[in-house]
Amino acid sequence: MLGLLRRAVELGREKLEDSLYALVTPKVPLPSRVAEKRVIVVGASVAKAWRLHLVFPRIRTLDLYQFDKSPAVARAIAERPDAILLKECAAYFPGEDVDRSLVERWLGEIRRAGIAAMLATVVPVTAAHAAREPGRAEALWDFNAFLRELAAREGVPLPDLEAALRVSE
Secondary structure, eight states: OHHHHHHHHHHHHHHHHHHHHHHHOOOOOOOHHHHTOOEEEEEOHHHHHTOGGGTSTTEEEEEOSSSOOHHHHHHHHHTOOSEEEEEOOGGGOSOTTOOHHHHHHHHHHHHHTTOEEEEEOOOOOOHHHHHHSTTHHHHHHHHHHHHHHHHHHHTOOOOOHHHHHOOOO
16 A cells, blocks of 8 residues: 555656646657657666656656566557667666676567667766776676667667767776
8 A cells, every 4th residue: 555655656746747847848849750659768767857758748768677677668569659769777787687688689579569679878977977886887888889789780770878978988
């Protein structure tokens, strides 16, 4: 019962925050062929915090706070969107639970379901963060190289968040 109450409070807080953010979030005019597409972002805290649905109303985030996003991927596939974007979080690097074969499996499951698949690189950490977590930056750079190679090999789009946001070595 307490868990349900906590979830209800969290949902209420999220709706209130969305209402406030909606007041200051610019609406992006999209071509109808794009605006009509339903996209699910499978990610964690960063993807959820972006609140993409306020800018692009047909985008939704399924957040799961662990590297293995298998339950969220299955849920996303069951919802039959036009596309699914897979995005991992820097918090999981380095880590023994970082299993690259999972990403390849999810990509295959999404594509076999007839849904467009996309991968996104992991957002880089700051120099200060990297100093506090030795090996994190290097591990996620290596993982991002894997994602770039996988996307190229499989012919899927890859928003390169690391390339867009990285400001230094």
